[in-house]
Amino acid sequence: xxxxxxxxxxxxxxxxxxxxxxxxxxxxxxxxxxxxxxxxxxxxxxxxxxxxxxxxxxxxxxxxxxxxxxxxxxxxxxxxxxxxxxxxxxxxxxxxxxxxxxxxxxxxxxxxxxxxxxxxxxxxxxxxxxxxxxxxxxxxxxxxxxxxxxxxxxxxxxxxxxxxxxxxxxxxxxxxxxxxxxxxxxxxxxxxxxxxxxxxxxxxxxxxxxxxxxxxxxxxxxxxxxxxxxxxxxxxxxxxxxxxxxxxxxxxxxxxxxxxxxxxxxxxxxxxxxxxxxxxxxxxxxxxxxxxxxxxxxxxxxxxxxxxxxxxxxxxxxxxxxxxxxxxxxxxxxxxxxxxxxxxxxxxxxxxxxxxxxxxxxxxxxxxxxxxxxxxxxxxxxxxxxxxxxxxxxxxxxxxxxxxxxxxxxxxxxxxxxxxxxxxxxxxxxxxxxxxxxxxxxxxxxxxxxxxxxxxxxxxxxxxxxxxxxxxxxxxxx
Amino acid sequence: xxxxxxxxxxxxxxxxxxxxxxxxxxxxxxxxxxxxxxxxxxxxxxxxxxxxxxxxxxxxxxxxxxxxxxxxxxxxxxxxxxxxxxxxxxxxxxxxxxxxxxxxxxxxxxxxxxxxxxxxxxxxxxxxxxxxxxxxxxxxxxxxxxxxxxxxxxxxxxxxxxxxxxxxxxxxxxxxxxxxxxxxxxxxxxxxxxxxxxxxxxxxxxxxxxxxxxxxxxxxxxxxxxxxxxxxxxxxxx
Numbered sequence: 072x073x074x075x076x077x078x079x080x081x082x083x084x085x086x087x088x089x090x091x092x093x094x095x096x097x098x099x100x101x102x103x104x105x106x107x108x109x110x111x112x113x114x115x116x117x118x119x120x121x122x123x124x125x126x127x128x129x130x131x132x133x134x135x136x137x138x139x140x141x142x143x144x145x146x147x148x149x150x151x152x153x154x155x156x157x158x159x160x161x162x163x164x165x166x167x168x169x170x171x172x173x174x175x176x177x178x179x180x181x182x183x184x185x186x187x188x189x190x191x192x193x194x195x196x197x198x199x200x201x202x203x204x205x206x207x208x209x210x211x212x213x214x215x216x217x218x219x220x221x222x223x224x225x226x227x228x229x230x231x232x233x234x235x236x237x238x239x240x241x242x243x244x245x246x247x248x249x250x251x252x253x254x255x256x257x258x259x260x261x262x263x264x265x266x267x268x269x270x271x272x273x274x275x276x277x278x279x280x281x282x283x284x285x286x287x288x289x290x291x292x293x294x295x296x297x298x299x300x301x302x303x304x305x306x307x308x309x310x311x312x313x314x315x316x317x318x319x320x321x322x323x324x325x326x327x328x329x330x331x332x333x334x335x336x337x338x339x340x341x342x343x344x345x346x347x348x349x350x351x352x353x354x355x356x357x358x359x360x361x362x363x364x365x366x367x368x369x370x371x372x373x374x375x376x377x378x379x380x381x382x383x384x385x386x387x388x389x390x391x392x393x394x395x396x397x398x399x400x401x402x403x404x405x406x407x408x409x410x411x412x413x414x415x416x417x418x419x420x421x422x423x424x425x426x427x428x429x430x431x432x433x434x435x436x437x438x439x440x441x442x443x444x445x446x447x448x449x450x451x452x453x454x455x456x457x458x459x460x461x462x463x464x465x466x467x468x469x470x471x472x473x474x475x476x477x478x479x480x481x482x483x484x485x486x487x488x489x490x491x492x493x494x495x496x497x498x499x500x501x502x503x504x505x506x507x508x509x510x511x512x513x514x515x516x517x518x519x520x521x522x523x524x525x526x527x528x529x530x531x532x533x534x535x536x537x538x539x540x541x542x543x544x545x546x547x548x549x
Numbered sequence: 550x551x552x553x554x555x556x557x558x559x560x561x562x563x564x565x566x567x568x569x570x571x572x573x574x575x576x577x578x579x580x581x582x583x584x585x586x587x588x589x590x591x592x593x594x595x596x597x598x599x600x601x602x603x604x605x606x607x608x609x610x611x612x613x614x615x616x617x618x619x620x621x622x623x624x625x626x627x628x629x630x631x632x633x634x635x636x637x638x639x640x641x642x643x644x645x646x647x648x649x650x651x652x653x654x655x656x657x658x659x660x661x662x663x664x665x666x667x668x669x670x671x672x673x674x675x676x677x678x679x680x681x682x683x684x685x686x687x688x689x690x691x692x693x694x695x696x697x698x699x700x701x702x703x704x705x706x707x708x709x710x711x712x713x714x715x716x717x718x719x720x721x722x723x724x725x726x727x728x729x730x731x732x733x734x735x736x737x738x739x740x741x742x743x744x745x746x747x748x749x750x751x752x753x754x755x756x757x758x759x760x761x762x763x764x765x766x767x768x769x770x771x772x773x774x775x776x777x778x779x780x781x782x783x784x785x786x787x
Binding site: 452466 | 631632
C-alpha cells in the first residue's frame with residue numbers, strides 16, 4: 072500500500088471515527104432527554120429531531136456550505152483551510168445523530184423500571200446513570216458507533232460536494248475519471264474489508280441485542296421528572312432542533328428566494344420530470360427490500376438459519392460506490408446487458424444494499440413474538456403460508472412499515488450506487504441535483520436542495536398517512 | 550388403557566439433559582397431572598407429545614401409532630388430534646375471540662363456523678365476547694378462550710402447560726371445574742403440567758411426579774400423598 076493511500080485511509084477513518092463518536096455521544100444525551108425525561112410534547116420533539124435522518128446528506132451539505140459562506144466569509148477567513156473537514160464532520164454528525172438517538176432511545180425504553188428504581192434506592196441518580204443505565208445500553212452504544220462509522224466512511228455525496236478527498240471519492244475518481252479500474256478495485260476491497268470486519272465483529276459481540284425496536288408495548292418506562300433534568304432536556308432538545316433543522320432549512324429558503332422566485336421555479340422545472348421516476352424506483356426497491364428482509368428475518372429468527380442474514384449484512388457493509396462498481400463489472404456484458412441498460416440495475420443496487428435494514432428491523436420484531444403464537448397455529452393445522460399471512464405479518468406490521476419508510480428514504484436519496492450505474496437517459500433526482508449543482512449558482516443549488524427536501528417530507532407524510540390507516544384496520548396497536 | 554406412551558425418552562437442550570430415559574403411559578379419558586419443580590422437564594414432556602420437539606432418543610405413541618422416534622417426527626403436530634394450551638395461552642392478540650376460535654376451522658361454510666364457535670363459547674359463558682380482543686378480557690376469560698380454541702378441533706387429548714399459574718384461587722377453582730366438566734362432555738384425555746400439588750390433588754385421576762428428567766412417583770393422589778420417596782415427600786410438604 073502506498074503512503075498516500077495509507078494516509079487517505081487514516082484520514083477517512085479519523086473523520087468517520089470523530090463523526091461516530093460525536094453522533095453516539097449526542098445519541099446518549101438526547102436519547103435520554105427524549106425517552107427518559109418527563110417532557111411534554113415528546114412526539115413533536117421526536118419528529119422534529121428525526122428530520123435530518125429523512126434528508127439526503129447532500130442537502131444538508133448544501134445548507135451548511137451556504138451558512139459558512141454567509142457567516143464566515145469562506146473565501147477570506149482562516150476557516151477556509153479546514154472548513155471542508157469540519158463541514159463534513161458537522162454534516163455527517165447532524166445526519167447520523169438521529170440514528171443514534173433512535174438506537175439508544177430504543178434501548179433505554181426497553182430497560183425495566185424496577186432496575187432503575189432499585190439502583191436509585193441504593194445510590195443517587197449519578198450512580199444509577201453511570202453504573203446501571205450506561206452498562207445496560209452498552210450494546211446499543213457499540214451498535215450506534217459502528218453503524219455510524221460505516222455509514223460515514225461509506226458516504227459519498229457529502230465529501231464529493233464539499234470537495235474532500237476521502238476513500239469513497241478517491242475510488243469514484245479512479246474508476247470514473249482516470250479509468251484506473253485496478254486501483255479502484257484494490258481500494259474498494261480494502262474499504263469492504265474494513266466495513267465487513269467492523270460490522271461482523273460488532274454483530275458477533277452483541278448478536279442477540281435488539282438494535283431497534285418498533286413499538287415496544289406493555290413496558291413501563293421510568294421517566295425522570297426532576298426539574299433539573301426536564302429543563303436540561305427542553306434546552307438541549309430545542310437547541311438541537313434549531314441547530315440541525317431550522318438553521319439549515321432557513322438558510323436554504325433564504326438562499327432560494329433572496330433574488331425572487333425565479334431560481335426556485337427554474338430548479339422546480341429541472342427537477343419536476345425526475346420526481347415520478349425517482350419515487351417509483353424507490354417504492355419498487357423498498358417493496359422488494361422489505362420482502363427479502365422479511366424472509367431473511369424469519370429464516371434467521373424463527374428457523375435459526377443465518378446465512379441469508381449474513382449475506383445481506385456483508386452487502387450492506389459494502390460502500391455504495393463500490394457496490395456500484397461491482398454491479399457494473401457483473402452486469403456489463405452481452406448476456407446481462409438488458410438489465411444493465413435498464414432501471415433494473417438501480418433496483419438491484421437498492422435491494423442489495425438496503426435489504427439488511429429491513430432484516431434487522433423486522434427481525435427484532437419477530438424476535439419479540441412469543442414462539443407459542445406460531446406453535447398454537449401449527450398444532451391447529453394452520454399451513455405455513457396462512458401462519459405467515461395471518462399471524463406473523465400482522466404482528467410485525469409496524470416494523471414492516473417502518474422498514475419500508477427507511478428503505479424508501481435510502482433508495483430515494485441514494486447517490487453512491489445511482490451515480491455509478493444509472494442507465495443513459497435516466498433522470499432521477501439525486502443524480503440530476505448532483506450533476507447540476509457542480510456548476511450552478513448557489514441560489515439554484517439551494518432551491519434544488521429545498522425542493523428535494525420538500526418532496527421527501529411530502530412523500531413520507533403520505534406514506535405515514537396510508538400506513539396509519541392500514542395499521543388501524545389490522546388492529547395492530549392492541 | 551393407555552392413549553399416550555413415551556418409551557425410553559431422553560432429551561437435551563444443548564448440553565443439559567432434561568429427560569433421562571423416561572417411560573410414561575397416560576391413561577385414556579383420565580386427567581393426568583405431571584408435577585414437578587421448574588426445570589424438571591415437565592413442559593418438555595408436553596412438547597414432545599405435541600410434536601413441537603423431536604426426541605433425541607426414544608419413541609412416542611399416541612393411540613398405538615408411533616408418532617415420534619429418535620430424531621424424527623413421524624406424525625406432524627396437526628395430525629395428532631390434540632389440543633394444546635400454552636403457559637402464556639398464545640392467544641393471537643390481533644384477532645378477536647371469534648377469529649381466534651374460528652381460525653383453524655376448515656371445510657365448513659360461514660354459518661357452520663359461526664354455529665360452531667358460538668356453541669363452544671356458550672359452554673364457557675363467553676357468548677357476549679365474540680368481537681372482543683384478548684387484551685379486553687380478564688385473565689380468567691382469556692383462559693376460557695384458550696381452552697375453547699383448543700377444543701374447536703374436537704381433539705382426543707388436551708395438553709395443558711400450567712395455564713392457570715397467574716390466576717387467583719377463586720378463578721382457578723372455577724376453571725378447574727370447567728376442565729372436569731369438559732373432560733366428561735368431550736370424552737377427553739387431559740395431560741396437565743403444574744408445580745402446584747394442591748391443584749393436582751383436587752382433580753387429578755393420576756399424578757406423575759418428576760424431578761431432573763426422571764419419574765419419582767406415579768399413581769393416584771392418595772398414593773402420592775403416602776409416597777416414601779424423599780423428593781416427593783419434600784415436594785408436597787411445600
